[in-house]
Structures are given as C-alpha cells and as structure tokens.
Amino acid sequence: MNLRLQPIQVATGSYDTEGQLVFADGFLAAVLVKLSGFHQDMAGMWFLEAGFGRVDTPNRPTFSDLDEAQDWIERQLERVR
Amino acid sequence: MPQMGQQRAILLAESDAVIGMDLSDALERSGYRVLGPARTTAEALRLLVQRKPDLAFVDGALKDGSFIELAHTLRRLDVPILVHLEAGQDQHLTPDLAGVPWLLKPALSFDVVAALRELMAASVRARAAPVPRLRPAGTAGNPLIRKLSGLTTLSDADRVTLARISAEPRRVTPGTDLVREGDRPDGVFLVMNGVAVRHKLRVSGARQIMAYLVPGDLCDLDVALLSAMDHTITALSACEVVRLAPETVADLLANHPQIARGLRKAQLVDEATLREWLVNVGRRSALERLAHLLCELLLRLRAVGLAPGDSYELPVTQMDLADTAGLTPVHVNRTLGELRRQGLIELRTRRLKILDLPRLRALAEFRPNYLHLGDQAAA
Numbered sequence: 001m002n003l004r005l006q007p008i009q010v011a012t013g014s015y016d017t018e019g020q021l022v023f024a025d026g027f028l029a030a031v032l033v034k035l036s037g038f039h040q041d042m043a044g045m046w047f048l049e050a051g052f053g054r055v056d057t058p059n060r061p062t063f064s065d066l067d068e069a070q071d072w073i074e075r076q077l078e079r080v081r
Numbered sequence: 082m083p084q085m086g087q088q089r090a091i092l093l094a095e096s097d098a099v100i101g102m103d104l105s106d107a108l109e110r111s112g113y114r115v116l117g118p119a120r121t122t123a124e125a126l127r128l129l130v131q132r133k134p135d136l137a138f139v140d141g142a143l144k145d146g147s148f149i150e151l152a153h154t155l156r157r158l159d160v161p162i163l164v165h166l167e168a169g170q171d172q173h174l175t176p177d178l179a180g181v182p183w184l185l186k187p188a189l190s191f192d193v194v195a196a197l198r199e200l201m202a203a204s205v206r207a208r209a210a211p212v213p214r215l216r217p218a219g220t221a222g223n224p225l226i227r228k229l230s231g232l233t234t235l236s237d238a239d240r241v242t243l244a245r246i247s248a249e250p251r252r253v254t255p256g257t258d259l260v261r262e263g264d265r266p267d268g269v270f271l272v273m274n275g276v277a278v279r280h281k282l283r284v285s286g287a288r289q290i291m292a293y294l295v296p297g298d299l300c301d302l303d304v305a306l307l308s309a310m311d312h313t314i315t316a317l318s319a320c321e322v323v324r325l326a327p328e329t330v331a332d333l334l335a336n337h338p339q340i341a342r343g344l345r346k347a348q349l350v351d352e353a354t355l356r357e358w359l360v361n362v363g364r365r366s367a368l369e370r371l372a373h374l375l376c377e378l379l380l381r382l383r384a385v386g387l388a389p390g391d392s393y394e395l396p397v398t399q400m401d402l403a404d405t406a407g408l409t410p411v412h413v414n415r416t417l418g419e420l421r422r423q424g425l426i427e428l429r430t431r432r433l434k435i436l437d438l439p440r441l442r443a444l445a446e447f448r449p450n451y452l453h454l455g456d457q458a459a460a
Contacts, residue, residue, distance in 0.1 A: 012415065059285070
C-alpha cells in the first residue's frame with residue numbers, strides 16, 4: 001500500500017480549511033482536514049472529513065497527526081471484510 | 082455508572098497477559114470487581130457494552146492499535162480513566178486526552194490501586210455537585226402534572242394522585258444507568274428533573290441516542306410486558322427520577338381514566354418524536370438536524386414551564402449532541418458555530434437561548450404537530 005498526500009484547501013463552511021488529499025496507490029481514498037483553533041481541545045488534530053470505499057465510516061475519527069491518520073487509513077484499506 | 086449499592090467495577094485493559102493477571106488479582110483483593118483483563122481494544126469495548134465500569138485502567142499499547150478510540154469511548158460514557166504508558170508516550174496523547182492521569186510502565190500494583198482509589202474519590206466528589214434546579218418550586222411546578230394537563234383534562238383528584246406518585250424522586254448522578262439493555266424491566270421511570278436518554282452502544286464503542294427524556298417524561302408504559310430491555314436508559318445530567326412499580330402503572334391505567342388517556346397520548350407523542358428523529362438522521366443536513374432538535378426541546382421544555390424567554394438548560398455535551406444527531410463532534414461544533422454566526426442561538430455554560438425562533442423554525446422546517454401540544458405550540 002502506497003499512500004501519498006497532497007495539500008488542498010477544503011471549503012468545509014467553517015474555519016477548518018487546511019486539508020490533505022490522501023491517495024492510496026493513486027486512488028483518492030480520503031480527505032483529511034486540520035482542525036482550527038475554533039475546536040479548542042481538538043485544535044491541531046486531523047479530522048477524517050471524507051473517506052471513500054473502505055475508508056468511509058459514520059464515526060469519522062480525529063487523529064493527533066498525519067502519521068496516525070495514515071496508519072488508520074492503511075488499516076482500514078487492509079481490513080478483510 | 083453501575084446501579085447503586087453494587088461493588089465498584091473496574092475495566093482492566095492490559096496488553097501483557099502476565100501484568101494483566103497480576104493487576105487483576107491486586108484489584109480484586111482491594112475489593113473491586115474486575116472486568117477483563119482485556120488484551121485488545123476490541124475486547125475491552127465488548128466488555129464495556131456488557132457492563133459499564135466505574136473506573137478504567139487502560140494500557141497505552143493495546144494489541145490492536147487504537148487505544149485512543151477506547152479512551153474516547155470511556156470519556157463519552159463518563160468513566161474516569163487511568164492510563165498505563167511507556168516513557169515519553171504521554172507526549173503523543175491527543176490534545177483532548179492530555180489531562181488524563183497516567184502511570185509510567187511498569188507500574189507496581191500497589192501504585193495502581195492507590196491511583197485508582199484517588200481517581201474514584203475525585204470522581205465521587207465531582208458527582209456530588211448539586212443537581213441543577215431545573216424545576217420551579219411548588220406543586221404547580223410538578224412537570225408530570227404540567228405535561229399531562231397539556232394532553233388531557235385532569236381532575237383535582239388526578240392531580241393529587243400524580244403528585245403522590247411523583248413525590249419522592251431519587252437523585253442520580255450523571256452517567257447513571259437507570260436500566261440496561263438485557264435487564265428485566267422493573268417498572269417505569271419518570272424523569273422529574275434533568276435529562277436522561279435512551280441509547281444503544283455498538284461493540285465498536287459508537288453510541289446512538291434515540292430519545293431524550295426531559296422533566297415530566299416517562300418511558301415505556303407497558304415495558305413490564307417485555308422480558309428484557311432492548312436498549313439502555315441513562316441519566317445524561319444529574320437527574321431526579323421516580324421508578325413507578327408495575328402495580329402503580331397498572332392502577333393508573335385501570336382506575337384513573339384521564340391519567341391513562343394522558344399517558345397513552347404521551348406514548349404516541351414519543352413514537353411520533355422517534356419518527357421525526359428518524360427523518361432527522363436520514364434526511365436532514367447537520368444544520369437542519371440541530372436546528373430541529375433545539376426547536377423541539379424548546380417546545381417540550383416550555384410545555385413543562387422550563388423554557389422562560391425562549392431559553393433553557395441544555396445539560397449535554399457536544400459528544401452527546403453528536404450521538405443524538407448522528408454527527409461527529411467536529412460537525413456539531415461547526416454547526417453550533419454556524420447557528421451562532423447566523424444570530425439564531427446563544428449557548429453559554431450549557432444554557433441555550435434561542436434568539437430568533439421564526440428563523441430557526443424555518444431553517445429546520447420545524448412543524449410542531451407531532452408533539453400534539455394543542456394551543457401551547459402556537460406561541
């Protein structure tokens with residue numbers, strides 16, 4: 001599994017605009033957004049703004065950094081269902 | 082929290098089997114009931130669904146990775162946590178867990194027991210905080226009587242009966258399970274103060290809240306017909322609740338026709354509310370969902386005299402709102418921000434004020450018909 005990040009601005013309708021597209025083997029798998037200071041104790045964390053296919057989940061998690069987010073995305077993609 | 086009068090239960094999640102057994106022995110010797118030891122997050126979450134612990138001791142290095150997920154679930158359930166961490170691991174906790182107490186590995190059983198005792202004492206002190214006075218003074222403020230008066234015509238004798246059965250509420254702390262999924266139902270709960278919820282917990286730790294019980298609400302009139310509860314009812318805030326014995330409910334239904342009519346109508350309203358909530362999670366946007374919920378709570382609380390000036394106590398966290406509306410806490414925070422920005426609401430220290438009810442109603446396409454409040458809803 002080869003993950004690649006690409007910085008992107010995301011129109012979330014909030015202060016959270018700094019994002020990353022996450023590609024898995026060239027396919028868009030997720031969009032992560034960095035939480036702004038508006039979120040107080042969650043500020044600076046990365047939020048799974050959108051996930052596709054196996055990365056899609058109703059309980060979208062937040063991660064302390066991009067490495068943790070990528071580990072989680074990899075686990076989702078490798079999960080046998 | 083487990084029901085009153087029981088032995089304190091502690092969830093033990095420890096990746097190392099030997100350490101797990103040692104700690105389990107030490108905790109049992111100290112008088113705790115140990116749930117576990119679980120070696121993985123998944124196992125711990127399964128235990129959590131079966132019984133909610135009073136405390137949790139969690140290893141930061143559980144086998145299947147996401148200890149953070151377990152910690153968040155425990156947070157959500159209001160269970161105090163002590164964490165067992167490798168040197169330096171505390172630097173990597175997510176910001177919201179930064180304040181969680183932790184012990185450095187390998188911790189001695191003696192230290193673990195002492196730290197847990199301290200954590201338990203702190204939690205008991207925090208829970209002993211006074212129940213917020215949501216209820217106006219005097220018998221006219223009895224929320225059950227107010228609610229049923231809106232649904233039916235009560236005689237003075239009916240009012241006396243209702244005042245009598247609701248006279249001695251029991252105080253419960255936030256997080257107290259009134260009845261759990263799988264339990265044999267034993268009577269009907271009536272909320273006199275505070276907010277309780279019906280919810281279901283998934284093995285993954287995800288929770289869906291299906292109903293709020295606000296003052297004057299009672300649950301499942303005919304629950305005694307069932308052999309086991311299919312969901313859990315938990316006090317979200319500090320609450321005052323009355324448990325009506327099945328005989329009391331049977332007497333109300335058989336011998337007090339107007340009360341019976343009011344209670345049955347209330348049950349229909351509960352079902353109609355559930356339908357409306359289903360539309361919420363299935364077919365409304367985040368902004369519409371929260372706007373709808375806030376309009377509904379206003380009318381329900383107004384009906385029992387608890388929403389003066391279009392404002393009311395909202396003793397719930399953003400996580401609770403997220404689990405109610407099927408959103409993430411991030412979306413709840415953004416959405417409340419947007420409602421504020423549009424000048425529709427003000428939310429301060431868990432008191433919500435609706436600043437522009439007509440616009441909020443229009444935004445949510447809120448039609449109060451399902452609450453069957455009669456003239457009260459027209460206001």
